[in-house]
Amino acid sequence: MRALAPLGALGRAVLRLLGEVGRVALFALAAVSHVLRPPFYAREFAQALVQIGWLSLPVVGLTALFTGGALALQIYAGGARFNAEAVVPQIVAIGIVRELGPVLGGLMVAARVASSIAAEIGTMKVTEQIDALVTLSTDPMKYLAAPRVLAATLAVPVLVAVGDSVGVMGGWLVGVARLDFNGAAYLENTVNFLETWDVASGLVKGAAFGFIVALMGCYHGMHSSRGAQGVGRATKQAVVSASVLIFAANYILTEVFFAA
Amino acid sequence: MIELRGVTKAFGETRVLRGVDLSVPRGTSMVVIGASGTGKSVLLKCVLGLVAPDAGEITVDGRDVRAGDRDAFLARFGMLFQGAALFDSLPVWQNVAFRLLRGALKRPRAEAREIAVEKLRRVGLSPDVADAYPAELSGGMQKRVGLARAIAADPEIIFFDEPTTGLDPIMAGVIDDLIREIVTEMGATAVAITHDMGSVRQIADRVAMLHDGVIKWTGPVDALDASGDPYVEQFIHGRADGPIAAVR
Ligand SMILES: Nc1ncnc2c1ncn2[C@@H]1O[C@H](COP(=O)(O)OP(=O)(O)O)[C@@H](O)[C@H]1O
Ligand SMILES: [Mg+2]
Secondary structure (H helix, E strand, O other): OHHHHHHHHHHHHHHHHHHHHHHHHHHHHHHHHHHHOOOOOHHHHHHHHHHHOHHHHHHHHHHHHHHHHHHHHHHHHHHHOOOOHHHHHHHHHHHHHHHHHHHHHHHHHHHHHHHHHHHHHHHHHHOOHHHHHHHOOOOHHHHHHHHHHHHHHHHHHHHHHHHHHHHHHHHHHHHHHHOOOOHHHHHHHHHHHOOHHHHHHHHHHHHHHHHHHHHHHHHHHHOOOOHHHHHHHHHHHHHHHHHHHHHHHHHHHHHHHHOO | OEEEEEEEEEEOOEEEEEEEEEEEOOOOEEEEEOOOOOOHHHHHHHHHOOOOOOEEEEEEOOEEOOOOOHHHHHOOEEEEOOOOOOOOOOOHHHHHOHHHOOHHHOOOHHHHHHHHHHHHHHOOOOHHHHHOOHHHOOHHHHHHHHHHHHHOOOOOEEEEEOOOOOOOHHHHHHHHHHHHHHHHHHOOEEEEEOOOHHHHHHHOOEEEEEEOOEEEEEEEHHHOOOOOOHHHHHHHHOOOOOOOOOOO
């Protein structure tokens, strides 16, 4: 019987994981249903838009700028191995708008926003502010989760669009300044090459990632255990789970959108 | 009328409530006393449905608290939390007027603010604090803002979790008077938790002593000194030795 002990432990871990997946799925459904049903808290939604969208612009922009620049250098070096240096504008553009713009943008938002949502809601939980909301006849899912989830789902695609433009610009800057590309020709190549779906698919990914980020922030915040340690753990779990889920969702969406 | 019958609640291994029976008649003020960590706060949260009891039944005016319309039920209550539990993202007046700014009791903003300022005055806070944020206030001031929020919508039933802990004696007296006034003038039903025997005598109609997860003694406040109950005796005289262990 003793030999079976590790199996038992594995079984328990799997069950725990399945339980957690179920709870997150129910939480997601509840959040979506609260987004769709009144009352709507416009003030909280507006604040969430500013926090999640507007204030994330600098970090998403800087990430995209440097990534676009580095990508141009790498593709130039790689392309040179088979005399294809000229593809830099096209490959930078497709790499940024399809993959790196949404994924890196999503990750930066996960770091910035999932953490702050989890810390804020977790603190509210351990200081009984969530209990206080309930006694004041206000549903915490509706008042706290719904505005943040909606704001992130709408704001992250916009951030991705900005990141796409800045990323392409990063590639352009490096291309023109370091790799002797003609500025106008670089841009023309980029624009002619990209198809609408290249960009749109990245924006759809952005919406999915925004949803994931806010959902994980709210979920872990609301399930924070007691004390400062509890909030710390909730914050960490929010960032880790949001990041991993972003990668997983990115693979699934890429498979759905582009698999031959 | 609030009635608890055989209410039990455990957190993991810790059995906090082990069969609490208590009734609070309408329009009276009940004070619950008992050592720290005996589950007084948990008891109030069970009534409000914030904590789900493991067994037992809790009714308000004969209706089970977990059945029926939660919003309508909660609209009858005001609650002062032990740690005040103010929303730190909102200025003080919006905390106090929270119920009046949204939902069924919604009023125009200016009117809600006026009511908030008036309630703040009743708990001894000047209108200047209305626009401050909770983090800018001292603990005692936060407590009083929490009290103002609890009474803002003139509830029928009010729970006070340690309303005077952390206040200076003068302010504690003001708050005790206020609680008494709310019960006698507004006819509210009140349940207060306190460790301060001065407060107990000031605000209680009846007293209940919680220990070991059960109500050890309950009776009118006048009978407190002649209770003959060793737990109550030890508690009200603050003795280190007696049936209540000093190390818990
Ligand atoms: N949400 C909770 N999770 C786990 N334990 C809790 C929770 N709430 C209260 N407790 C425990 O229940 C006991 C009673 O707590 P409480 O009602 O706050 O005591 P008090 O009588 O001082 O108000 C304590 O041991 C506390 O640690
Ligand atoms: Mg307590």
